[in-house]
Structures are given as C-alpha cells and as structure tokens.
Amino acid sequence: MKKNSLRGVVLVISSPSGAGKTTICKKILEEVNGINLSVSVTTRKKRKDEVEGVDYFFKNDEEFILMIKNDEFIENAKVFGNYYGTLKEEVLKKIKNGVDVLVDIDWQGTRQIQKHIPEDIVKIFILPPSIKELECRLRNRASENEEDFLKRMLEARKEISHFDEYDFIIINENINEAVSSVKSILYSERQRKSRHLGIIDFVNKLI
Amino acid sequence: MKKNSLRGVVLVISSPSGAGKTTICKKILEEVNGINLSVSVTTRKKRKDEVEGVDYFFKNDEEFILMIKNDEFIENAKVFGNYYGTLKEEVLKKIKNGVDVLVDIDWQGTRQIQKHIPEDIVKIFILPPSIKELECRLRNRASENEEDFLKRMLEARKEISHFDEYDFIIINENINEAVSSVKSILYSERQRKSRHLGIIDFVNKLI
Numbered sequence: 001m002k003k004n005s006l007r008g009v010v011l012v013i014s015s016p017s018g019a020g021k022t023t024i025c026k027k028i029l030e031e032v033n034g035i036n037l038s039v040s041v042t043t044r045k046k047r048k049d050e051v052e053g054v055d056y057f058f059k060n061d062e063e064f065i066l067m068i069k070n071d072e073f074i075e076n077a078k079v080f081g082n083y084y085g086t087l088k089e090e091v092l093k094k095i096k097n098g099v100d101v102l103v104d105i106d107w108q109g110t111r112q113i114q115k116h117i118p119e120d121i122v123k124i125f126i127l128p129p130s131i132k133e134l135e136c137r138l139r140n141r142a143s144e145n146e147e148d149f150l151k152r153m154l155e156a157r158k159e160i161s162h163f164d165e166y167d168f169i170i171i172n173e174n175i176n177e178a179v180s181s182v183k184s185i186l187y188s189e190r191q192r193k194s195r196h197l198g199i200i201d202f203v204n205k206l207i
Numbered sequence: 208m209k210k211n212s213l214r215g216v217v218l219v220i221s222s223p224s225g226a227g228k229t230t231i232c233k234k235i236l237e238e239v240n241g242i243n244l245s246v247s248v249t250t251r252k253k254r255k256d257e258v259e260g261v262d263y264f265f266k267n268d269e270e271f272i273l274m275i276k277n278d279e280f281i282e283n284a285k286v287f288g289n290y291y292g293t294l295k296e297e298v299l300k301k302i303k304n305g306v307d308v309l310v311d312i313d314w315q316g317t318r319q320i321q322k323h324i325p326e327d328i329v330k331i332f333i334l335p336p337s338i339k340e341l342e343c344r345l346r347n348r349a350s351e352n353e354e355d356f357l358k359r360m361l362e363a364r365k366e367i368s369h370f371d372e373y374d375f376i377i378i379n380e381n382i383n384e385a386v387s388s389v390k391s392i393l394y395s396e397r398q399r400k401s402r403h404l405g406i407i408d409f410v411n412k413l414i
Contacts, residue, residue: 124398131413157414168398169406181398188395191331191375191388199376206338207364 005198008095009189010117011035012103012110013182015126016156018137020172024126025104027179032186035100038090041067044082057087075105075112088116095120100186107162114165122189124182125166129173212405215302216396217324218242219310219317220389222333223363225344227379231333232311234386239393242307245297248274251289264294282312282319295323302327307393314369321372329396331389332373336380 015021029036041057043064052058059067064083068076076085086103094101103113113121128134138152163169168185172178193199222228236243248264250271259265266274271290275283283292293310301308310320320328335341345359370376375392379385400406 125400127410127413134413160410160414163406163410164400166400168395169400169403170398171409181394184391184394185398187388187391188375191377191392193332193371193373193376196376199370202378203334203367203370206334206341207367 005196006098006190007120007195007197008034008098008100009186009195010091010095010101010103010113010121011182011186011189012105012113012121012123013126014105014107014110014123014159014162014166015172016128016134016159017152018134018141018156019126019128020175020178021104021126023175024172024179024182025102027175028102028182028186031179032183034098035102035186036094038086038094038101038103041073041076041085041087042082044084059083073112074116075109077106077109086113091117100190107159107165110165119194122168122185123166124168124170124185125163126178127160127163127169127171129171212403213305213397214327214402214404215241215305215307216393216399216402217298217302217308217310217320217328218389218393218396219312219320219328219330220333221312221314221317221330221366221369221373222379223335223341223366224359225341225348225363226333226335227382227385228311228333230382231379231386231389232309234382235309235389235393238386239390241305242309242393243301245293245301245308245310248280248283248292248294249289251291266290280319281323282316284313284316293320298324307397314366314372317372326401329375329392330373331375331377331392332370333385334367334370334376334378336378 013021013025039053039055039057041059041064043059043061046052046058050056061083064085067073067085072088073085074088074091076083091101110123114123128137134156135153138156139149141152170178170181189195220228220232246260246262246264248266248271250266250268253259253263253265257263268290271292274280274292279295280292281295281298283290298308317330321330335344341363342360345363346356348359377385377388396402
C-alpha cells in the first residue's frame with residue numbers, strides 16, 4: 001500500500017491560549033511529512049509579505065458572505081471585524097490525495113467541522129499542566145494590564161470547558177512529549193481501516 | 208497526570224500465520240513499557256520449565272469447564288484437544304491499574320473479547336504485503352508437505368477474510384515499520400479521552 005492509496009485525516013487541535021498549541025502545531029508541520037495547513041479565506045487586508053493563494057485567499061465581505069451562503073466553508077468565524085474561513089473543497093481535495101490537514105481552531109470551529117466531515121476529523125485538545133502554569137503564561141502575555149489578564153483567563157476557562165467534545169487529551173507538561181503524542185495520534189490514524197482506500201481490492205487479491 | 212491515572216487498553220493483534228505477528232508482539236513486549244501479556248489458563252500439561260501463575264495457570268478439564276460456566280473468561284478456545292482461556296479478572300485488574308494488555312489471538316477470540324469489554328479493546332490486523340510473500344513464508348514453515356502447505360494457506364485465507372472486524376490495518380512490508388505502527392497506535396490510544404481517569408477532576412481544578 002503506497003501513501004497515495006490512503007485517505008488523509010483532518011487533525012484538529014484546540015486549546016486555551018497559553019497551553020502551547022501554536023508551538024506544537026509549528027513543530028508538527030516542520031517534523032512530519034504529508035501534513036499541512038489548509039489555505040484559509042479571509043476578508044482582512046493583505047499584508048505586504050503575504051501571497052494570495054499561499055498565505056490566504058483574500059476576499060471582500062460581499063464575496064465572503066456569498067461563499068457562506070453557497071456552503072463553501074467547513075467552518076468560518078468573524079474575529080475582530082474580519083471573516084476567516086476554511087474551504088471545504090480545499091480540505092477534501094487534500095485528504096482525497098492522501099495529504100493530512102492540520103487545523104488550529106477553537107471549539108466553535110471544531111463543532112462546525114465535525115458537522116461537515118464527521119468521518120475525517122480527529123480532534124485533539126491540549127491542556128496546560130496546572131492552573132498556576134496557565135496563569136503564569138497568560139500573565140506574561142498580558143503585559144501588566146490586570147484587566148487584560150483576567151479577560152484572557154476567562155477566555156481560557158471557557159475554551160477548556162469544551163474539552164469533552166474531543167477524542168484525545170494531551171496535558172502539555174513537556175513540549176517534546178506533547179509533540180510526540182500528537183505524532184503518535186496522527187501515525188495511528190493513518191493505519192485506521194477506513195483510511196486504507198484500496199484495502200478491499202488488496203485483500204481480495206490475497207484471498 | 209501520572210501514568211497510574213490512566214486506564215489501560217487491551218491491544219488485540221490478529222493476523223494469518225506468516226504475516227509476522229509473533230515477531231511484532233515479541234518486539235512490542237521488549238521495547239514498550241507498561242504493556243504485558245495476560246497469563247492464560249490452560250488444560251494442557253505443564254512443561255518442566257514452566258511456572259504456575261507466570262507462564263500459565265494450569266487447570267484440569269473439569270475445572271476449566273466450570274470456569275467457562277462461571278463466565279470467568281473474556282475468551283476461550285479448544286486447540287488440539289486442550290483448552291486455553293484469558294481471565295476476565297486478570298485483564299480488568301491490569302487495565303484498572305493503568306497497565307496495557309497485549310493479546311495475540313485469532314478472529315474468533317477477538318469477537319469474544321469484543322463482546323466482554325467493548326470499551327477497552329483496540330483491534331489491529333496484520334496483513335502480509337502480497338500473496339506471493341505469504342505463500343513463500345508458509346511454504347518455508349510447511350517443510351515439504353504440499354498438503355500441509357495447502358491447509359495452512361486455506362487457514363490463512365480464512366483468517367484474512369475477517370480483517371474488516373478490526374480498527375487498524377497494518378501491512379507488514381517491513382518489520383521495523385510495522386512495529387513502529389503498532390507502537391503509534393498504542394501511544395495514541397493512551398491519549399484517548401476515555402483513558403484519562405482523573406480528567407474531570409483535573410479540568411475542574413483548571414476552570
């Protein structure tokens with residue numbers, strides 16, 4: 001069985017901010033072959049160094065809303081006045097070609113993806129090792145504004161309360177171990193029976 | 208989360224003979240911490256070097272049949288006139304203590320275990336890379352008796368026809384890659400939400 005006869009998996013990773021998700025995703029993309037991010041659609045302004053179709057597909061509000069109506073997204077959200085969305089066609093094309101797709105998204109986006117492609121999604125939730133550690137990390141990010149810090153803590157707690165909607169839980173005590181756990185989950189899912197597209201033909205030849 | 212707050216998994220590995228299952232199981236037991244075989248019960252005669260309670264629990268036919276009646280096994284079978292069985296209590300004690308249990312068994316035993324502990328079983332099927340390779344390996348084992356070879360091929364085909372009852376399929380083209388795939392599946396299952404026994408308390412402390 002060659003890699004190209006496997007169906008890819010959509011690996012969704014969620015966590016409260018401060019749990020190390022961004023670092024984990026970066027390392028997975030660097031260290032694992034055959035997985036990449038999907039190119040999102042956004043209505044926010046293109047920055048100088050960004051390339052259309054590589055960093056994002058850039059659309060205006062009208063175009064984006066039409067795409068929502070046409071059911072072109074497996075998830076979309078409005079963040080600070082700008083729309084962001086993940087294209088269904090983009091993701092399906094990749095997994096059909098045996099490429100895994102990494103999606104770094106919150107619980108609301110995860111729910112939307114779950115509705116669209118329940119058979120292809122594998123959901124991982126990253127937790128911080130303790131409340132003390134989470135507070136420490138968020139305090140560092142919030143500079144010296146107590147109100148900002150409290151807002152971040154509230155957001156984090158809200159995100160954590162949805163851990164039960166995920167398949168796998170990784171407690172990030174050590175970044176290398178956490179990355180290694182994500183890799184195991186991905187490598188394991190690649191062996192799942194439903195991913196082996198040609199398996200029935202293969203077995204028929206055997207028996 | 209310490210290892211002892213995880214619930215163990217019962218990792219069942221099946222395959223036709225000649226697909227490399229025995230070698231794979233041996234390597235898993237040697238190379239992975241926290242997994243071992245369950246001690247089976249048998250009615251066959253104790254060999255000189257075998258230790259009661261370590262290699263097997265030795266019983267007579269009457270005792271064994273009573274144990275079947277008392278529903279003490281998660282699987283049992285009669286092979287060449289002797290009974291063999293896996294103790295439910297033995298397996299449940301291990302997984303409650305966070306120890307994984309490796310079970311090397313055919314599709315019939317797998318079905319029995321599936322019935323008894325559906326929440327704790329993870330099922331892997333190992334396939335040979337090709338019919339040619341399978342024939343070659345079985346011909347080597349069958350010495351020069353054509354009838355014996357044909358019987359083994361028939362048995363192998365029968366076993367393979369049940370591949371669809373398993374969660375994961377590994378095509379054993381390379382023994383090290385196959386072992387590595389089994390390890391990934393095990394490490395992945397250890398992160399599954401349902402294995403984290405203390406997760407609700409842990410999350411409640413976080414939020």
